[in-house]
Amino acid sequence: MWKHVVANVFTLLIVAFVVLGGVVAMGQRAFVAQGPLTEAICLRVDQGANLRTVAASLDEQEAVSSPMIFRIGAQYDGRDGRLRFGSYLVPAGASMDEILDIVTRGGASTCGTEVVLRIGVTQVSYLVRELDPATNRFEEAVTLPLETEEFPAEYQTVANLPDTRFRITVAEGATSWQIWNALNTAEFLEGTIPEVPAEGVLSPDSYEVRRGADRAALIADMEERQAGILATAWENRVEGLPFETPEEALILASIVEKETGVPEERRVVASVFLNRLAVPMRLQTDPTVIYGITLGQRVLGRGLRRSELNADTPYNTYRIDGLPPTPIANPGRASIEAVLNPDQTDFIYFVADGTGGHAFAVTLAEHNDNVARWRRLEAQPDN
Known part of the structure; x- marks a missing residue:
């Protein structure tokens, strides 16, 4: 009799292991399979957010087929403790494995809101814009002149978010005085640029910065880029x-x-x-x-x-x-x-x-x- 009981238990264990193995295999396939998103979304990961809240947000936006499998997959390969706060563009059809990679590899935010100091040839302005994930294009929300002294709530709310990106764009043909004046006035930069840089030595380009970035360091970056461009072109003349x-x-x-x-x-x-x-x-x-x-x-x-x-x-x-x-x-x-x-x-x-x-x-x-x-x-x- 005992032999019969042991045999039955052993059989049940084998069946349980087989079922468990099947469940694990199904979970693994679901983890790497194409996800249910039909169009891209912008996923915000707040500072201090944990895996459960991120999984819940993904589930709410119908980006994952199972928040539980998402959490288990992250725990299984050790990425559950490596979340990076920010706003991230999640493309249509992204698998749970791909989404987890997006929110744990770090680096600059790839979605969300930007504050841009746009230095043009005829005018300088602040621009608040937000990426539309469906089109992958920025939509303008607020535009303010450089001389703004009291910033409206729409600007302040965005500018004070921890994952808002700040960018300075310099148009081709802007003068050094225009750039110097704009950077010295920009509310999100720090430090001073005592003298106007020599004309022509600043590279018209797009510069991503952090709030509190040093103005002099930014000018040095602009000068270095322009010097490199000129040196290469001169070499190939x-x-x-x-x-x-x-x-x-x-x-x-x-x-x-x-x-x-x-x-x-x-x-x-x-x-x-x-x-x-x-x-x-x-x-x-x-x-x-x-x-x-x-x-x-x-x-x-x-x-x-x-x-x-x-x-x-x-x-x-x-x-x-x-x-x-x-x-x-x-x-x-x-x-x-x-x-x-x-x-x-x-x-x-x-x-x-x-x-x-x-x-x-x-x-x-x-x-x-x-x-x-x-x-x-x-x-x-x-x-």
């Missing part, structure tokens, strides 16, 4: 250019940057100025004259006067030969590369063509025709 130093190339790149906003035109515009230098012929470009008036500290906001075009200043390229003494803005990578590897053309002249671009000409007669065409477009009521 074509032969026969009229530059003796990389700094001279930077000056012309800043002029190209201010003359055209059309990416496809940069190398052509660069060729025009290089052709003028080769003639030799004065550069005759309005942006340098404007810089001589404003020194990059304000937008002129009007056309140039005849007296200003006739004035003898170091930046009046209608009056001086060759390049002005310094850059007139901070050029981007494309403009730097354009002057060091320009298109090969015979163009000497160009004028706006009414489409945002320019009409180019080899002879003065062709140029005068283009100018007359532009004048007619300007005179039309819709322009």
Whole structure:
């Protein structure tokens, strides 16, 4: 009898182990299988959150097939204690294993809200924007001028969240004074930048920072990036250019940057100025004259006067030969590369063509025709 009882117990244990093994195998398959999400979501992990609360949030957003399997899977491979707070983009169809990797590997948040200090050519503003996970595009929520003194609740609430990201974007063609003034004013930065950096040495780019980031360190990063871009472009320059130093190339790149906003035109515009230098012929470009008036500290906001075009200043390229003494803005990578590897053309002249671009000409007669065409477009009521 005892043998019969022992045999039955042994059989039950075998069946139990088989069932348990099947359950474990099913759980493992479910853990790595495609998840139920039909579109991406933004998952927020608060500071101090535990695995149970994260699993519950995922279950509520229908991102996991089983919060229990999610927790067991995390505990099984030791990731249950490695949660990192922040806001994370979870793509459609992500498995529980993939979601766990997203929230435990650390690094910058990939979703949620950003506060952006946008330094443009004509204005500087704070922008609060939030990523729409369904489209993976940022939607603007609040826009405020740089001079804001009392920030509204919509801004303060977002800016004080621990996982909000802060970003500074610098437009190509912004001046060093504009960047210096904006950074010294930015409410989420600390420290001081005593002097305006030299014109042209700051890289127009996007810089992610933390609240309380040091202003001087940020300027140093901008200078280092621009120096690297210029050094690489100088190393790869074509032969026969009229530059003796990389700094001279930077000056012309800043002029190209201010003359055209059309990416496809940069190398052509660069060729025009290089052709003028080769003639030799004065550069005759309005942006340098404007810089001589404003020194990059304000937008002129009007056309140039005849007296200003006739004035003898170091930046009046209608009056001086060759390049002005310094850059007139901070050029981007494309403009730097354009002057060091320009298109090969015979163009000497160009004028706006009414489409945002320019009409180019080899002879003065062709140029005068283009100018007359532009004048007619300007005179039309819709322009």
